[in-house]
Amino acid sequence: MFEVGKYYHNNIGEYEVIHIKGDSMQVRYLAGNQQTLSIAIQSKIYERQSFQQTPKTKQQPQSYQAYWTLGFLANRIIHLGANITTEKEADFRDNYCLITGQELQDDQLGICFLRDGANQWGNQGVITFRATTNELLLLKFSSTPYPTNQQDTYEVKDIHYFWFALEHKFKLGGEQAIETTVKCIPSLYADAFDKGYTFASSNIKANTITP
Numbered sequence: 001m002f003e004v005g006k007y008y009h010n011n012i013g014e015y016e017v018i019h020i021k022g023d024s025m026q027v028r029y030l031a032g033n034q035q036t037l038s039i040a041i042q043s044k045i046y047e048r049q050s051f052q053q054t055p056k057t058k059q060q061p062q063s064y065q066a067y068w069t070l071g072f073l074a075n076r077i078i079h080l081g082a083n084i085t086t087e088k089e090a091d092f093r094d095n096y097c098l099i100t101g102q103e104l105q106d107d108q109l110g111i112c113f114l115r116d117g118a119n120q121w122g123n124q125g126v127i128t129f130r131a132t133t134n135e136l137l138l139l140k141f142s143s144t145p146y147p148t149n150q151q152d153t154y155e156v157k158d159i160h161y162f163w164f165a166l167e168h169k170f171k172l173g174g175e176q177a178i179e180t181t182v183k184c185i186p187s188l189y190a191d192a193f194d195k196g197y198t199f200a201s202s203n204i205k206a207n208t209i210t211p
């Protein structure tokens with residue numbers, strides 16, 4: 001599907017294919033930098049982009065509360081990571097590449113590979129953040145956050161919200177680039193994100209505020 005001299009696009013930007021050899025291709029981005037890419041991975045990215053551009057008759061909207069929570073986490077998150085089982089590792093790598101446009105490295109910060117014998121079924125996204133018990137009532141996850149051994153610090157194992165965070169340019173590990181995330185927030189939910197972030201920044205008690 002890729003041809004020398006033609007232009008394509010991934011999460012980094014637009015590029016020209018300048019050489020193809022075997023399962024990889026040499027490309028040059030518009031900025032002038034060159035990179036060797038996996039044809040298989042770039043094909044998946046291309047297919048995902050084509051699917052996203054296909055008109056849909058129905059599209060489930062993201063909830064206001066999910067983006068409020070994202071804004072809160074942008075301020076309060078301590079660590080974003082994942083526990084990956086051997087059985088589901090290939091699926092995780094595919095999803096990671098499709099969302100980020102990059103291949104998952106074996107020594108990737110925030111990733112724990114659980115090898116045979118680990119007592120876990122399926123992959124887990126792990127989000128560690130600071131919050132009070134009252135603030136927890138305002139957050140939206142698909143599973144229950146549990147307290148850690150540090151005061152006002154919680155951990156939630158939620159693979160769906162993990163992917164949601166990555167889609168909005170959250171980074172694995174601890175340090176986040178809020179400016180990059182803000183650019184990914186749909187205009188419909190920009191207000192929710194801003195309010196969640198502002199609330200997390202304030203010293204107002206959670207039980208006096210509603211999102």
